[in-house]
Amino acid sequence: MANETLRTVEGRSVLRMERRLRHPAEKVWRALTDPEQLVHWFPASVRLQPRIGGTIEYWMDGEPGGDGEVLEFDPPHVFAITWSGEVLRWELLPADDGCLLVLSHTFDDRYGAASFGSGWSLCVDAMELLLDGKPIDIAPDTGELHDRFVELLGLNDGSAEQTPDGWVVRFERQLTRPAETVWPHLTAEGTVTERSEPKALEYEQSDGRVRWELTEGTGHGARLILTQTGLSSPDDALETWRGRLDTLAAELLNAPR
CATH class of the missing domain: 3.30.530.20 (START domain)
Known part of the structure; x- marks a missing residue:
């Protein structure tokens, strides 16, 4: 259309x-x-x-x-x-x-x-x-x-909110593959504080805490919710995570449904 x-x-x-x-x-x-x-x-x-x-x-x-x-x-x-x-x-x-x-x-x-x-x-x-x-x-x-x-609809844009503990960046994105297929593509880049395959991965970095969540979504894929907390500024994180999630979605197109 x-x-x-x-x-x-x-x-x-x-x-x-x-x-x-x-x-x-x-x-x-x-x-x-x-x-x-x-x-x-x-x-x-x-x-x-x-x-x-x-x-x-x-x-x-x-x-x-x-x-x-x-x-x-x-x-x-x-x-x-x-x-x-x-x-x-x-x-x-x-x-x-x-x-x-x-x-x-x-x-x-x-x-x-x-x-x-x-x-x-x-x-x-x-x-x-x-x-x-x-x-x-x-x-x-x-x-x-x-x-x-x-x-097209701008659904790969994240949001940012300032809190007393710093900025919080959040992305929510519907994926086209189930959580079990998405999970191997997630990597921890810091000290892991939670790992619940294939639902949640959380780790601490020098510039804040990163949390990946895979929940039930629409269609045949998982819903991904990514948050990073404790940031002094949201701008770099918004740009970086948008690019990384676009890359993840593209990689999943070649993965089995």
């Missing part, structure tokens, strides 16, 4: 994505709202009542996958629904050669945005093949698309 942005609105993250489609809005609307078409490209099978206030049931691999409500239903312009507390809003705008599809996805986990972005990009690829009447054969993301979204 194109023109992707990530904003914070009323404390929640909103991912906005656009795609120009060479099909009239009426045809795209059916792909967005007809369960028999949704099953071919949407991440779940859907049962819905096509009206504002209507209920939605999501099914994944034959098992219940959450529920939701229709918030907006304005054929063939706006279709907005909830899914387990998240909001998906699809808007169809006029375009010379068809229509412009605009997706706004509202959720809480900001650092999951790259997983959502790459996933929706592949879903809309599949929908476009459906609209074109072509076989739907979309290869899964190996991690490259995900990491392009990390860069």
Whole structure:
């Protein structure tokens, strides 16, 4: 997709994505709202009542996958629904050669945005093949698309906070490989104070304490949280760690899933 942005609105993250489609809005609307078409490209099978206030049931691999409500239903312009507390809003705008599809996805986990972005990009690829009447054969993301979204949305930027004990630098990053695959890539560069494979590694340096944590994340990879505390200034640490985490993510692309 194109023109992707990530904003914070009323404390929640909103991912906005656009795609120009060479099909009239009426045809795209059916792909967005007809369960028999949704099953071919949407991440779940859907049962819905096509009206504002209507209920939605999501099914994944034959098992219940959450529920939701229709918030907006304005054929063939706006279709907005909830899914387990998240909001998906699809808007169809006029375009010379068809229509412009605009997706706004509202959720809480900001650092999951790259997983959502790459996933929706592949879903809309599949929908476009459906609209074109072509076989739907979309290869899964190996991690490259995900990491392009990390860069695009600024999710590889760290944060810094000044405390009475010095500056704290923090990075949170969704990875594309599980914790067991990531762990061998972590190294202690100081006196180890905690090692809990494959969850946590902490060590003391002359310029502060470094802590790596690997927790459950979105998609198929671990969520990495890295902090360095006790810094006199955050600038060098922010630049250094960003580069090192970008390198780590690139190395993981060559590791087995």
